[in-house]
Structure formats: C-alpha cells, structure tokens
Amino acid sequence: MTSSLLGLSIALIYLLGIVSAIMALMSSRTSQGAVAWIISLLTFPYVAVPAYWLFGRPRFYGYVSARGARDSVLRQVLSRYRDNVMPHLAQPGSAEIQAVEQLAMMPLTQGNQAALLIDGEATFASLFAGLAEAQEYILLQFFIIRDDALGRKLQGHLIKAAQRGVRVYFLYDEIGSHALGEGYLRDLEEGGVEVSAFRSSRGFRHRFQLNFRNHRKVAVVDGKKGWVGGLNVGVEYLGQSPRHGAWRDTHLVLEGPSVLGLQEAFWEDWHWATGEVISLGWLPHATSAADHRVVIVPSGPADEQDTASLLVQNLIHSAHERLWLTSPYFVPDQGVQDALRLAAMRGVDVRVMMPERPDHLLVFLSAFAFLPDMLRAGVKIYRYLPGFLHQKIILIDGSAASVGTVNLDNRSFRLNFEITAFVPSVEFATEVSNMLEEDFTRCREVTLEELRQQPLWKKVISRAAYLTSPIQ
Structure with missing residues (x-):
C-alpha cells in the first residue's frame, strides 16, 4: 500500500x-x-x-483588471488629465521619439525643467526640501526603504507634512523592503501618513505572483514637482556602507507637465495596492525656468509589450554618433545585445559602464559569457572603480538622454515595474554627457585579452550563470 x-x-x-x-x-x-x-x-x-x-508567471495578472467597477472612474480622470495637457504637447520631431510615446502610452510634453541630482546627498537634499514645501499632497514610492538614519529622516519629514494637513501616501515594495519593521510603519500611520505595501501576490487569485517587484522610485509634491531615478532610501545610498563603499547614483527632479506622468504611474500602483482611487490635482504647471521636452515611460509585467526592452532597443537604434549606457546589472536580452553590436558596427561610439565590484554575484558572472562578443563587435566596456555603480542612464548622441530605474537585465525588462524619464533635449543631454565623461575617468576599460585569459572554471561558471538569466 x-x-x-x-x-x-x-x-x-x-x-x-x-x-x-x-x-x-x-x-x-x-x-x-x-x-x-x-x-x-x-x-x-x-x-x-x-x-x-x-x-514562473510570465505576466502580472490583475493589475488592470483590479480596476473592476472603478474602471470608468479611472478612465474619466485620465481623460480629463489628458485634455488638460493638450496645450503643453510637444511635437516628437522624429519617428524614434514617436515610438517612445507609443511605448509609454503617455505624451511628450514641453514646458518642463529636468535637473540632474548626482549621488545621494544632492538627491535627498532636494527631495527633503520639496517635502517641506508641500501644501496639498505627497506621493512617495521606493523599492527599498530602510529603518536607518536616512529612513528615519524621511519618516520625520512625512509625519511633519501630515501634521500640517498635507495628505501623504507612502508606498513600498513588500519584497524590496522586507526588512522594514512594523514599528517604522506604525509610527508613520500614527503620524497621519497613508501607508501601503505593493503586494504582487495580493488576493487569492494572484497568490502565486511572487516573482514580480515594484522597482519604481517616485516622489511627487502637489502635482508640480517630481523625482525619479536610481536611489532608494538607506544609508548605503549615501556611501556609508562598508560593503559597497562610495555609491554612484543619479536621480532627476522634474517640474512641469511631465510630473503628471509620474503621478499617474503612482496613482495606478496605489490603486492596485489598496483598491482606492485617490483624489489628486491634474492641472499641468508649465515652468518658465527651462523648456525641456519630457515623456515619462512606465513599464512592467502587466504591459502587452515588453516595454522596457523595446524602449532600450529603440534608443540604441536611434543613435548615430554616440551611445553611452550605465547599468549596475548588465545582462540584456538578445535583442538589446544585437542592437548594441550593430550600433558599434555602423560606427557609433558605444560605451557600457558597469560596476567593478559585484552586488548580485549570479548577475555579475552572467555578463562574462557574452562580453567577448560585445568587444569583438566594437562595443567598449568600462568598469567603475571607486565604489558601487547603481545609476541607470542612457545618452543618445548629444540630443537626448534618459534617467530612470531600469537595469539592463531580464528582471527589469519583464518582471519589475519600472519607470523612465526620457528627455530629448540638447541642453539636458550636454549635462548628462559632462557627468558621464567625469565618471569614465574613474573607470578602467575591459579588454578582450583580459577575458580570454580567465581560467576555465570561471568561464564555465559564467556560461552556467548566463543560462539562468531568462528566469533570474
């Protein structure tokens, strides 16, 4: 028996x-x-x-269907928002930018100011100053939030804002912020902050959706000012971690109609997490300080298209002279690899900046499997030396650049909710170029001979790690 x-x-x-x-x-x-x-x-x-x-779930089911009976409410709000933005729409000017709009399902707007925030001190000084100025509402979302000195400083700003009558919405990823204690969250709630985790497995029907993450880092104040980029909340992002050392990262602060794109992405994430349709301001506020064109590109596993991968491929194909990319995790899919090699073959100055020291060992080892093909095609690979490189930047010629949360790997392309600000502006691209040129002085260039001389055991492990990249 x-x-x-x-x-x-x-x-x-x-x-x-x-x-x-x-x-x-x-x-x-x-x-x-x-x-x-x-x-x-x-x-x-x-x-x-x-x-x-x-x-192994390939799609994030329920993100759209969760709207249910509220679908008409959401659609009516979005329809009014899009009507309000009409006077601030910008002409794409090229088929490549038009493709970005279609991938984003959001418009390219003008009347924006996009300013780089280089590293943690500048980023959090700007963010905390913005939180202190909030009058109506604050939307705040991070993948990782730690209960350390920086996390408690953020907590204090949010509670102060709530106590002076500002509506504060605080969203965190349940996996990325798994170490965030109940005491930290309870203090926020008792201080008047609306708090929610983004749970991909929310509800019985979606209980197996455990491999998806909300990797977005977004903050919005009053629909007028917004922040997006690579930094999470923890002292390591200020370079205070013995393990990682100096932390190299980039964030972006936006003013103008494009902020409503960040707001819309948060608004839908909050709705998935809580079922609530929160009331926000949807009037665009153009700035006279600059006239950058910006389109916000949310992407994620609920999309019908592989938005993030297609966005990167489109930007690569649009480059004619120069294409510089930075990514802490560089294991792109075959489409992106082929696009990079072809760009180099047609004479584009293709450079990829990656960390010298590993953060996730499996992803770090995977890159060694395909880097020789990249180098043979003319792609230049650089390793950042001073500390951990975490910024996610793409520079196209001298005319456009993107800053966001997308890593060049399968997880960001297909498993994570991500968000990117694409700025087709010569002025902004020049600032990004100057920033990256300084970063390259702190890098070493990887050679084909260096990779050929690696021991056999390392080559075997790298190939094995690379085989797992589609399901990492």
Whole structure:
C-alpha cells in the first residue's frame, strides 16, 4: 500500500511537471526562458514544479483588471488629465521619439525643467526640501526603504507634512523592503501618513505572483514637482556602507507637465495596492525656468509589450554618433545585445559602464559569457572603480538622454515595474554627457585579452550563470 502510494505520488509529480512544461511553452515571454523552464520541469520536477508556480508567471495578472467597477472612474480622470495637457504637447520631431510615446502610452510634453541630482546627498537634499514645501499632497514610492538614519529622516519629514494637513501616501515594495519593521510603519500611520505595501501576490487569485517587484522610485509634491531615478532610501545610498563603499547614483527632479506622468504611474500602483482611487490635482504647471521636452515611460509585467526592452532597443537604434549606457546589472536580452553590436558596427561610439565590484554575484558572472562578443563587435566596456555603480542612464548622441530605474537585465525588462524619464533635449543631454565623461575617468576599460585569459572554471561558471538569466 505504501509503495503504491509512493508510486502514485511520483507519477503525479511528473504529470504536474509535464503540464507545467506545456504552460511554460505556451506562455513564457522569451524562448530562452521557455527552454530553461521546460528542461527544469521535465528533469527535476520535485524542485522545478513548486518553483515554477511561485516564480514562473510570465505576466502580472490583475493589475488592470483590479480596476473592476472603478474602471470608468479611472478612465474619466485620465481623460480629463489628458485634455488638460493638450496645450503643453510637444511635437516628437522624429519617428524614434514617436515610438517612445507609443511605448509609454503617455505624451511628450514641453514646458518642463529636468535637473540632474548626482549621488545621494544632492538627491535627498532636494527631495527633503520639496517635502517641506508641500501644501496639498505627497506621493512617495521606493523599492527599498530602510529603518536607518536616512529612513528615519524621511519618516520625520512625512509625519511633519501630515501634521500640517498635507495628505501623504507612502508606498513600498513588500519584497524590496522586507526588512522594514512594523514599528517604522506604525509610527508613520500614527503620524497621519497613508501607508501601503505593493503586494504582487495580493488576493487569492494572484497568490502565486511572487516573482514580480515594484522597482519604481517616485516622489511627487502637489502635482508640480517630481523625482525619479536610481536611489532608494538607506544609508548605503549615501556611501556609508562598508560593503559597497562610495555609491554612484543619479536621480532627476522634474517640474512641469511631465510630473503628471509620474503621478499617474503612482496613482495606478496605489490603486492596485489598496483598491482606492485617490483624489489628486491634474492641472499641468508649465515652468518658465527651462523648456525641456519630457515623456515619462512606465513599464512592467502587466504591459502587452515588453516595454522596457523595446524602449532600450529603440534608443540604441536611434543613435548615430554616440551611445553611452550605465547599468549596475548588465545582462540584456538578445535583442538589446544585437542592437548594441550593430550600433558599434555602423560606427557609433558605444560605451557600457558597469560596476567593478559585484552586488548580485549570479548577475555579475552572467555578463562574462557574452562580453567577448560585445568587444569583438566594437562595443567598449568600462568598469567603475571607486565604489558601487547603481545609476541607470542612457545618452543618445548629444540630443537626448534618459534617467530612470531600469537595469539592463531580464528582471527589469519583464518582471519589475519600472519607470523612465526620457528627455530629448540638447541642453539636458550636454549635462548628462559632462557627468558621464567625469565618471569614465574613474573607470578602467575591459579588454578582450583580459577575458580570454580567465581560467576555465570561471568561464564555465559564467556560461552556467548566463543560462539562468531568462528566469533570474
């Protein structure tokens, strides 16, 4: 009887492996991901089946459908917002920028000011000053928030704002901020702040959506001023971590109609997390300080398209003279790799800046598997030396640049909710160029000979790590 039960259990596990493999074949967003899951499910079903059901969901179901009966309310608000923005719309001027608008499903606006915030001190000084000026509402969202000196300083600013009558909405990712204690959140709530986690597994129907993250870092004050970029909340982002040392990162502060794009992304995330439709101001406020054109590009696993990957490919193809990219995690999909190599082959100065020291070892090792092909095609690879490089920047020629949260890896392309500010402005691109030129002086260039001389064991481990990149 016991042996029969054991045999039945084994047969059931293998049957589940076959069914799951068929599901992976039909639904995986990349062929590499499908192959990786199918081999795992058919070979090691005891481990792979529960892993697939926990981490293998290809789409973030429910993000749009969660609107349910409120759909008409959301659509009416968005319709009014888009009507208000009409006088501030900018002409794309090129097919590439028009494609960015379509990917974003948001308009390119003019009358904006985009200012770089280089590293943590500048970023949080700007953010805290903005929070102190808030009069109506504050929207704040980070992937990682720590209960340390910086986190408590942020907490104090939010509570002070709430106590003077400002509505404060605080959203954090439940996985990224898993170490954030209940005491920190309770103090915020008792201080009058509306607090919510972004739970990808919210509700019984979505209980297996555990592999998705909300990686966005967004702050909005009164619909007039907004912040977006690479920095989370923790003292390591100020360069105070012994493990990481100096922390190199970039944020962006925006004023003008484009801020409503950041607001819209937060508004929909808050609705998914809480079911609430919060009342916000949707009148654009153009600035006379500058006239940058900006389009906000939210992306994520609920999109019909692979928005982040297509955005990066589009920007690469639009470059004619220069394409400089920075990413802490550089394991792009095949489409992005091919686009980078082709850009270099047609004479574009393609440079990729990455960290010298690893943060996530598997991702770090994966890059060694395809870097030789990049170098042979003419792509230049640089390793940042002073500390950990975390900024996510793309510079196209001398005419446009993007700042956001997207890493050049499969997780950002297909599993994370991300957000990017694309600024097709010569003035802004010049500022980004000057910033990156200084960063390159702190880098070393990787050579093909260096990679060839790596020991065999490291090459084997790198190839094995790279094979897992579609499901990392």
